Amino acid sequence: MKKRYLVGNLKMNLNSVSETEHYLVALKKELFGKRIENVEIVVAPSSIYLERFSRELPENVSLGAQDVFWEKEGSYTSQISTSMLNDVHAGFVVIGHSERRLYAHETDGEVGWKVRAALHENIRPILCVGETAEDRERGVAADIVSGQIVEAFRDVSPMMAERVVVAYEPRWAIGSDVIPESEDIFEMRIVIHRALAEAYGPSVADRIPVLYGGSVKESLLDRLCLEPRMDGVLVGRESLYPHELVRMARHIGGYGSTDSEVSDNNS
Numbered sequence: 001m002k003k004r005y006l007v008g009n010l011k012m013n014l015n016s017v018s019e020t021e022h023y024l025v026a027l028k029k030e031l032f033g034k035r036i037e038n039v040e041i042v043v044a045p046s047s048i049y050l051e052r053f054s055r056e057l058p059e060n061v062s063l064g065a066q067d068v069f070w071e072k073e074g075s076y077t078s079q080i081s082t083s084m085l086n087d088v089h090a091g092f093v094v095i096g097h098s099e100r101r102l103y104a105h106e107t108d109g110e111v112g113w114k115v116r117a118a119l120h121e122n123i124r125p126i127l128c129v130g131e132t133a134e135d136r137e138r139g140v141a142a143d144i145v146s147g148q149i150v151e152a153f154r155d156v157s158p159m160m161a162e163r164v165v166v167a168y169e170p171r172w173a174i175g176s177d178v179i180p181e182s183e184d185i186f187e188m189r190i191v192i193h194r195a196l197a198e199a200y201g202p203s204v205a206d207r208i209p210v211l212y213g214g215s216v217k218e219s220l221l222d223r224l225c226l227e228p229r230m231d232g233v234l235v236g237r238e239s240l241y242p243h244e245l246v247r248m249a250r251h252i253g254g255y256g257s258t259d260s261e262v263s264d265n266n267s
């Protein structure tokens with residue numbers, strides 16, 4: 001089975017050391033004795049807690065950051081460098097999230113710089129793309145998403161491109177509980193694959209994972225991930241519950257969410 005990804009974007013949540021500790025303890029407990037194969041679990045906390053996560057995350061969970069800057073060092077107040085991320089062993093970084101595009105006015109060009117900076121330092125970008133509700137109404141969703149892909153992968157070699165994880169997150173489905181149809185997600189998967197295949201050829205495009213994000217919860221995984229043949233999910237709110245995170249990982253890993261630990265250990 002092809003490897004899947006479950007990425008928890010904790011956003012600006014877990015707002016204290018004690019909440020963070022609580023989360024890490026609960027996550028360890030939830031994962032204990034559970035078999036999760038074929039799924040890379042990534043958790044991306046706020047940058048202020050990256051170091052703590054780095055020390056305490058269970059070993060079968062990878063660390064992700066929520067953003068990175070393209071310059072290596074210097075007078076860039078509030079920014080986080082790739083060296084800082086490497087120092088805390090963050091193997092992934094979310095880039096171009098729609099909340100960064102919205103609140104920090106991040107452009108497609110800047111997203112591209114960040115993707116290249118991360119790849120250069122061997123950190124895997126989780127590149128977010130997605131259209132607004134207005135784009136969709138105007139019938140330009142596919143053009144918007146293809147354009148975002150082209151800009152983000154500009155000057156990225158085929159070998160490096162395979163290190164990128166793309167996350168399709170329609171902006172209107174984020175934090176809204178508005179749930180897209182499987183067919184619409186699948187259509188956008190094809191749009192993304194086509195844009196990548198034009199740049200790199202179909203076999204490289206085949207190897208670039210494409211995740212879905214936006215109001216994901218365990219009960220919707222078939223519709224949002226498995227039926228539209230996505231390679232995993234990028235999860236916001238539900239990732240704040242370690243129990244749900246692990247249930248989702250098991251679901252997309254093919255174990256079903258209700259198997260008991262005992263039956264897993266015996267199988």
Ligand code: 13P
Pocket residue numbers: 009097169173174175176177213214215216234235236237238
């Ligand atoms: P929600 O799962 O809370 O809708 O957030 C999705 C998201 O933005 C993940 O990056």
